[in-house]
Amino acid sequence: MASSTSESRNPIAPVEFSKGVNGLDKVILREVRGSSVEIYLYGGHVTSWKNEHGEELLFLSSKAIFKPPKAIRGGIPICFPQFAAHGSLEQHGFARNRFWSVDPDPPPFPINSSDNAYVDLMLKPSEEDMKIWPHSFEFRLRVTLGPGGDLMLTSRIRNTNPDGKPFSFTFAYHTYFSVSDISEVRVEGLETLDYLDNLSNKERFTEQGDAITFETEVDKIYLSTPTKIAILDHERKRTFVLRKDGLPDAVVWNPWDKKAKAMTDFGDDEYKHMLCVEAAAIEKPITLKPGEEWKGRQELSAVPSSYCSGQLDPQKVLLAAE
Numbered sequence: 001m002a003s004s005t006s007e008s009r010n011p012i013a014p015v016e017f018s019k020g021v022n023g024l025d026k027v028i029l030r031e032v033r034g035s036s037v038e039i040y041l042y043g044g045h046v047t048s049w050k051n052e053h054g055e056e057l058l059f060l061s062s063k064a065i066f067k068p069p070k071a072i073r074g075g076i077p078i079c080f081p082q083f084a085a086h087g088s089l090e091q092h093g094f095a096r097n098r099f100w101s102v103d104p105d106p107p108p109f110p111i112n113s114s115d116n117a118y119v120d121l122m123l124k125p126s127e128e129d130m131k132i133w134p135h136s137f138e139f140r141l142r143v144t145l146g147p148g149g150d151l152m153l154t155s156r157i158r159n160t161n162p163d164g165k166p167f168s169f170t171f172a173y174h175t176y177f178s179v180s181d182i183s184e185v186r187v188e189g190l191e192t193l194d195y196l197d198n199l200s201n202k203e204r205f206t207e208q209g210d211a212i213t214f215e216t217e218v219d220k221i222y223l224s225t226p227t228k229i230a231i232l233d234h235e236r237k238r239t240f241v242l243r244k245d246g247l248p249d250a251v252v253w254n255p256w257d258k259k260a261k262a263m264t265d266f267g268d269d270e271y272k273h274m275l276c277v278e279a280a281a282i283e284k285p286i287t288l289k290p291g292e293e294w295k296g297r298q299e300l301s302a303v304p305s306s307y308c309s310g311q312l313d314p315q316k317v318l319l320a321a322e
């Protein structure tokens with residue numbers, strides 16, 4: 001609930017509080033040139049990110065269920081304190097289906113940030129949560145829309161256990177990018193890396209080839225990746241650049257046709273128009289002692305690209321997006 005300028009229900013205010021699907025509370029961030037971001041307090045979940053032309057950059061399923069305990073299908077779910085089924089908790093942990101609150105008095109933004117619109121959401125465990133994960137924590141999620149339309153997510157997780165006990169967790173920003181046609185998409189920055197294949201009992205393999213393209217189901221956890229990954233949408237002539245910090249791994253997921261049909265909150269053909277690339281910390285869980293804080297950051301930008309098949313130099317794409 002903070003911004004560099006005033007906040008109100010005025011539609012042109014950089015931070016607006018509103019009601020979304022099923023009357024759920026949401027926050028809208030706006031930037032003067034027209035880009036915007038929507039965040040549901042349910043899940044601390046970014047559901048929309050639009051550029052200055054009003055084009056949606058994130059995928060949100062037409063069948064998404066905005067009702068607890070189901071997490072919203074699309075946007076950017078937060079996976080915490082567990083990624084997928086890597087532990088005893090429910091799939092992807094519980095942060096994505098809890099109600100977060102808005103911090104009315106967030107810590108100030110670092111200097112030179114007067115054009116940023118941002119909101120700080122908070123999650124603290126309930127007594128019920130403590131029964132399934134017996135740890136006290138404070139999770140602050142800052143969602144920022146930069147002056148150029150970039151979307152930044154910063155998570156700060158602090159161990160507030162009074163009993164001196166450390167805790168460990170895994171984490172992911174489970175970003176669903178909107179793409180024109182999955183068969184026209186390439187991901188740059190993960191080639192030659194090791195990955196765990198979720199479709200082969202998490203067996204470890206090494207990625208071959210120049211870039212990653214898609215012609216079947218994929219569900220891989222790339223390990224110790226570079227801090228920049230590019231997602232090139234050839235047809236739409238758009239490149240997403242994902243920059244990350246504190247999140248060594250990157251999950252790449254597309255359910256393809258069979259799994260798409262099996263999901264009740266996902267259209268049969270929607271797999272063609274989405275790709276998840278998820279900045280994550282999975283292979284080596286994060287451990288925090290009481291009083292310690294972890295920070296994990298993801299920054300997304302969408303830039304026009306004039307990529308011609310076979311002529312791509314991944315390094316140039318990443319540099320061009322600097």
Ligand SMILES: O=P(O)(O)OC[C@H]1O[C@H](O)[C@H](O)[C@@H](O)[C@@H]1O
Pocket residue numbers: 071084091092198219220251252253276
């Ligand atoms: O259906 P969900 O619980 O939201 O999970 C969706 C997907 O998330 C991640 O990408 C996992 O790697 C996949 O194995 C999983 O299918």
